[in-house]
Amino acid sequence: MVSNQVTTRSISRSALLISLVAAGCRPGPATSQLGTNQADLILVGGDVRTMDATRAGAPTAIAMKGGTIVAVGTDAEIRALGGKATRVIDLGGKTVTPGLVDAHCHLYGLGADLESVNVRAQATEADAAAIAIAAAKARPAGEWVLGRGWDQNRWPGQRFPTRASLDAVTDRPIVLRRIDGHAIWVNGAALAAAKITAATPDPAGGKIVRGDDGEPTGVLVDNAIGLVAVPEASAETIERRIRAAAAQAISVGLTGVHEMGIDAATADVYRKLARARQLPLRVYAFLAGDPMDLAQVRAAPLPAEGRFVMRGVKYFADGALGSRGARLAVPYDDDPQNLGLWVTEPKQLAAAVDAAVASNWQVAIHAIGDAAIGSVLDAYEAAARNHPGDHRPRVEHLQVVAPADFARLKAVGAIASMQPTHATSDMPWAEARLGAARIQGAYAWRTVLDLGIPLASGSDFPVEGVSPMLGIYAAVTRQDEAGTPAGGWYPAQRMTLEEAIAAFTRGSAYAEGAEALRGAIRPGRDADVTVFDRKLGAPDRSLLDAKIAYTIVGGTVVFERL
Numbered sequence: 001m002v003s004n005q006v007t008t009r010s011i012s013r014s015a016l017l018i019s020l021v022a023a024g025c026r027p028g029p030a031t032s033q034l035g036t037n038q039a040d041l042i043l044v045g046g047d048v049r050t051m052d053a054t055r056a057g058a059p060t061a062i063a064m065k066g067g068t069i070v071a072v073g074t075d076a077e078i079r080a081l082g083g084k085a086t087r088v089i090d091l092g093g094k095t096v097t098p099g100l101v102d103a104h105c106h107l108y109g110l111g112a113d114l115e116s117v118n119v120r121a122q123a124t125e126a127d128a129a130a131i132a133i134a135a136a137k138a139r140p141a142g143e144w145v146l147g148r149g150w151d152q153n154r155w156p157g158q159r160f161p162t163r164a165s166l167d168a169v170t171d172r173p174i175v176l177r178r179i180d181g182h183a184i185w186v187n188g189a190a191l192a193a194a195k196i197t198a199a200t201p202d203p204a205g206g207k208i209v210r211g212d213d214g215e216p217t218g219v220l221v222d223n224a225i226g227l228v229a230v231p232e233a234s235a236e237t238i239e240r241r242i243r244a245a246a247a248q249a250i251s252v253g254l255t256g257v258h259e260m261g262i263d264a265a266t267a268d269v270y271r272k273l274a275r276a277r278q279l280p281l282r283v284y285a286f287l288a289g290d291p292m293d294l295a296q297v298r299a300a301p302l303p304a305e306g307r308f309v310m311r312g313v314k315y316f317a318d319g320a321l322g323s324r325g326a327r328l329a330v331p332y333d334d335d336p337q338n339l340g341l342w343v344t345e346p347k348q349l350a351a352a353v354d355a356a357v358a359s360n361w362q363v364a365i366h367a368i369g370d371a372a373i374g375s376v377l378d379a380y381e382a383a384a385r386n387h388p389g390d391h392r393p394r395v396e397h398l399q400v401v402a403p404a405d406f407a408r409l410k411a412v413g414a415i416a417s418m419q420p421t422h423a424t425s426d427m428p429w430a431e432a433r434l435g436a437a438r439i440q441g442a443y444a445w446r447t448v449l450d451l452g453i454p455l456a457s458g459s460d461f462p463v464e465g466v467s468p469m470l471g472i473y474a475a476v477t478r479q480d481e482a483g484t485p486a487g488g489w490y491p492a493q494r495m496t497l498e499e500a501i502a503a504f505t506r507g508s509a510y511a512e513g514a515e516a517l518r519g520a521i522r523p524g525r526d527a528d529v530t531v532f533d534r535k536l537g538a539p540d541r542s543l544l545d546a547k548i549a550y551t552i553v554g555g556t557v558v559f560e561r562l
């Protein structure tokens, strides 16, 4: 079961301030009575979208203290709660929402991606090598430098590159993946680390490119790529990547993320950062689960540590639609012999889900094809029978749903964890894969909302862009960033702006069992809010111009646009 972490901390303190507001108290006795209870931070003059169904009207101001929202009201009501030490920010009409939380992303993966050297834009081998060498020299000695994006077909002469152009760096192995992933270009340090010499035979299905003298030239093709084993990242490297990714996440307004599949070593670094109060945003993490290793989930999750908790486990039912790995009940329209892949066989998946639920892990399963989603629902229904309770099982992506399965999602209490930008990235080819009938149940978040199935939105960054506004825009327009197609792709599935914001706030909070703590701007909730640099207007391309003015986590301004 997912505990919803209800606490009463700060409630009594907030109750005092709320009652003062309710009684219409004014400075004078109220101020002195407040004494040390003055708010820490006050926002006034805002367009406050509370996402609080219990509250009518349009408040303009928020008071925060001790990490908690203590009052929401008019500017006059809230200003009265300030004192000498209170920071007051006048928002001048800007939109404030509960803190935006990406419900499916890879924060550590973003950090690794930010460090990956991208040579795609380089016009020659020498230019690509220069970028990689500069990046390598900026790293600690001995550390591996990874990159991607080269394509010799775009270079003069169209010849494979060689180690020689990378050998200005001798104490840091460099590994650069070809644009299609089917070859790597490495320096001598990487060849030496992998013990690849003229005497090394080509592996089956692979090729070590060699010169006339038989010496490896520095390009390894297909199965020869596996000869180079890149070591696991050190704790220092993991920490550096998390810090860089977190800085980017708060700059686009995220106050939290659901980190979707990390190993124990990465979780340990998160815990250390959280203990040291070095995590600027909240991280609700899922263990990268191995469904063949049930011992992983036989012990209950560890307790929360500050802003970090890993209480979930993530499995994969199938692959992706683009590579025809998503498992379908009926073959692909554009590949009539192909049903896609089981990444985990249904029986094994059900065993893993049962074991995880029994130990109070929240389960999230990647399921894209209709057959995969069906197998996940089978597993969730069985677990619900065996272990009654509120388990909040999640289906990640939920891209192609059989018509009859929407009702099963609802009945089993599953959360639809959907990424609006996947729809607009996939729309050029999705219908060719699925055909005219199945596409009706694809990327169908309107159907999900209308049935009352809990919806949480995310981005899957770094697969997609990091900014949650990209997802909000895709959700309300069903258009790409260029504004096509006109009118939107299957526009009947659009969300309203309110619903799209709710999916990144209320929905994300519910999806981690934290709806009593976050997801709304309401007294007693954690003081996590996102402030845009303008008042959000029409649900159209103008949304993409909006930037973040302030990101506030636990009452602390963690990002501020200067």
Ligand SMILES: [Zn+2]
Pocket (backbone or CB within 6 Å): 104, 105, 106, 260, 460
């Ligand atoms: Zn993902």
